[in-house]
Amino acid sequence: MxxxxxxxxxxxxxxxxxxxxxxxxxxxxxxxxxxxxxxxxxxxxxxxxxxxxxxxxxxxxxxxxxxxxxxxxxxxRNLEVKEVFDLYEMRQRLEMMLAELAVERASPEAIEEIRGFLEISRREDPTRSVYDLVRLDEGFHERLAALSGNVEMLNVLKDINARIRFVRWVNMERGRRTRTQGEHLEILEAVAAGDAGRARDLLQTHIDGRLEQITEAIRDGYAMIYMRRSGQG
Known part of the structure; x- marks a missing residue:
């Protein structure tokens, strides 16, 4: 009961x-x-x-x-370049498939809800930490994925996001936020227009998991991690 x-x-x-x-x-x-x-x-x-x-x-x-x-x-577990690269590749392909399903299944009301979310997430707020910004970034991608109606695929995406969150945090520290926000809106508009091909292409470019970029992010991430430990000592 x-x-x-x-x-x-x-x-x-x-x-x-x-x-x-x-x-x-x-x-x-x-x-x-x-x-x-x-x-x-x-x-x-x-x-x-x-x-x-x-x-x-x-x-x-x-x-x-x-x-x-x-x-x-x-x-x-250590941060391994190949493992993170594989996770980025999996995330990219998964989100591209989810975008196709979103074009088929998303309601106008659900799309408007994400537009409202983007209005909030795009605002410049000096009180937001880098961690907050990464969670907002994940929030957009997971809301977009939810438009597909496929809960199992969404849960896989959430697990991937958790495992690469630290690398995304490092990338956000490098000031990629402004470009990211503009790309989010473009992706959403492609879904709203029913253009699955454009949505896929935009996501493929947006989720940039190049090996050299991941290698650099992991190197910088280790430096941040151990500088933080030194500061606590």
Whole structure:
């Protein structure tokens, strides 16, 4: 039986809580590349036993954020150029397919909702952090993908976005935001006009995952990560 509107939702499970918090730390590289995960310390911090902690850590291995070595434990996965390149390529092709479906299925009301979102995201706001800007960028792409009506493909896109978020954060630091915002509007207008070919072409150019660019972003990202650690020391 469905719960009544006045009923309190069930509390988040300890596994889910630990998983969500550690996943966010991994995405932001608060867990540094190659670092060993201290399970004893995490058990104390989260107030959970090793069983739910291990379940959460194994989920993060499956998601691609951690690695596990028998006899040694869990480690934050390194940023690998080939892996990030493959994820960008997959994201690009996936979004191009989703755009085709969006042209077929999107309602005018849903397109207008994204226009409204772009009006907000394009505003210059000095209080927004780079992390906020990346989330707004993801927000556009995931809203556009949702126009397809294909929940499974959208969920795959969200997982890819989480794994490449740090590299996008580095690129946003380089001041790509203004050009990105203009391209978002062009892509949306192509979908609104029912021009699947143009929408695909624009997305192919917009999601720029060139190997040399990714290599440079990862190099700069490592510099930022370890400068941040130095500043905390």
């Amino acid at each position: 469905a719960p009544r509107g006045d009923e309190t939702p069930p509390p988040q499970s300890s596994v889910e809580r630990v998983y969500e918090e550690l996943r966010e730390q991994a995405i932001r590289f608060d867990l540094l590349p190659g670092d060993r995960i201290n399970e004893v310390e995490l058990s104390k911090r989260f107030g959970v036993s090793r069983t739910p902690l291990r379940e959460a850590l194994n989920r993060l291995v499956a998601d691609g954020f951690l690695t596990f070595t028998a006899g040694k434990g869990f480690f934050r």
